[in-house]
Amino acid sequence: MKIAVTGGCGFIGSNFINYICRKHPEYNVINLDKMTYAANPLTLQMLRKYKNHSFVKIDIAEAMEIEQILENCEVIVHFAAETHVDRSLQNAENFLTTDIIGTYRIIEAIRKIKVVKKYIHISTDEVYGSIEKGSFAEDARLNPTNPYAASKASADLLVLSYIRCYKIPAVIVRFVNNFGPFQHPEKFIPLAITNAIENKKIPLYGNGFQMRDWLFVEDTCRAIELLIDRGETGEIYHVSAHQEKRNIDVLKKILALLGKDEKLIVSVPDRIAHDVRYSLSCEKIEKLGFQPARNFDDGLVRTVKWYKENQYWWTFIKNSDEFQKYYKNKYPSL
Numbered sequence: 266m267k268i269a270v271t272g273g274c275g276f277i278g279s280n281f282i283n284y285i286c287r288k289h290p291e292y293n294v295i296n297l298d299k300m301t302y303a304a305n306p307l308t309l310q311m312l313r314k315y316k317n318h319s320f321v322k323i324d325i326a327e328a329m330e331i332e333q334i335l336e337n338c339e340v341i342v343h344f345a346a347e348t349h350v351d352r353s354l355q356n357a358e359n360f361l362t363t364d365i366i367g368t369y370r371i372i373e374a375i376r377k378i379k380v381v382k383k384y385i386h387i388s389t390d391e392v393y394g395s396i397e398k399g400s401f402a403e404d405a406r407l408n409p410t411n412p413y414a415a416s417k418a419s420a421d422l423l424v425l426s427y428i429r430c431y432k433i434p435a436v437i438v439r440f441v442n443n444f445g446p447f448q449h450p451e452k453f454i455p456l457a458i459t460n461a462i463e464n465k466k467i468p469l470y471g472n473g474f475q476m477r478d479w480l481f482v483e484d485t486c487r488a489i490e491l492l493i494d495r496g497e498t499g500e501i502y503h504v505s506a507h508q509e510k511r512n513i514d515v516l517k518k519i520l521a522l523l524g525k526d527e528k529l530i531v532s533v534p535d536r537i538a539h540d541v542r543y544s545l546s547c548e549k550i551e552k553l554g555f556q557p558a559r560n561f562d563d564g565l566v567r568t569v570k571w572y573k574e575n576q577y578w579w580t581f582i583k584n585s586d587e588f589q590k591y592y593k594n595k596y597p598s599l
């Protein structure tokens with residue numbers, strides 16, 4: 266089987282390629298990535314060890330030749346996106362271009378080439394906005410509260426329209442927060458781990474009482490594999506491991522695992538319009554047989570170990586001019 270993966274040099278995309286290339290040496294995986302600031306070239310170097318992986322550097326929002334590249338692919342898993350909420354609050358343009366126009370180019374190619382049997386459209390719990398109690402079902406109203414979430418919700422709506430109008434074989438999957446190896450150190454858990462390793466202050470938004478539901482990235486890969494096999498065209502699926510934690514409690518666990526003092530945590534002004542809690546009901550994918558394999562504590566131990574053992578990977582990003590500029594601008598007091 267030939268699978269195209271967009272955004273395969275980012276966090277979840279690279280974990281997915283790693284997982285699928287190892288498990289299915291008979292598959293042929295083609296990785297389409299623009300290599301933005303979010304893609305570490307060291308990740309691509311890691312993926313190059315797989316003989317059944319090939320790489321094309323491409324901007325999916327611009328590339329008109331995308332049809333030729335996807336021509337013989339039976340499955341497409343579309344991860345490529347601008348993903349950092351904080352960056353979307355500073356400047357949303359790249360989010361609109363990649364997340365919406367990029368998705369349009371992919372589904373338009375699928376519509377024209379007609380050979381794709383399954384398109385897995387990767388989305389997020391953020392499209393629903395915050396929920397105080399209970400969980401959102403797959404047909405809940407979309408109510409995004411930041412430009413990142415709005416761009417993802419727009420892409421989802423576009424995909425739904427293509428399912429209805431052109432019957433493209435799409436499955437939409439919305440995940441809760443992922444964590445694990447190869448995640449960019451601008452994101453909450455990797456930033457905390459790497460700053461703690463470096464004995465640097467760890468920024469915490471407001472009081473840290475915001476709740477997030479955490480899913481270990483390998484479980485995400487397993488869910489996608491299941492949906493490639495058994496996901497029904499036209500359906501939306503939610504994936505979570507039902508592991509809600511307050512941000513402050515996650516930081517305390519990380520510091521305990523690394524044997525560092527909680528004094529490293531520093532409260533910084535809260536994010537604009539910060540969603541307090543996300544939650545998804547997941548019966549639909551559970552009925553297909555999905556069960557997460559890793560609990561939060563086990564996943565966190567593995568994640569911390571990975572960042573401790575792979576410092577070359579994240580220091581490469583943290584020492585870059587791009588990251589230094591971003592960090593100084595975002596946390597002038599740290």
Ligand SMILES: NC(=O)c1ccc[n+]([C@@H]2O[C@H](COP(=O)([O-])OP(=O)(O)OC[C@H]3O[C@@H](n4cnc5c(N)ncnc54)[C@H](O)[C@@H]3O)[C@@H](O)[C@H]2O)c1
Nearest residue numbers: 272274275276277299300301303304324325345346389443
């Ligand atoms: N990380 C999470 O917790 C999470 C949770 C739910 C859903 N998601 C969704 O999963 C997907 C992957 O998220 P991630 O955290 O791995 O993202 P990431 O930011 O780590 O990686 C994104 C990748 O997309 C590539 N990319 C960006 N613009 C591109 C373009 N125009 N053309 C081609 N490639 C481009 C980047 O180079 C990078 O490799 C996204 O669609 C995101 O919305 C993420």
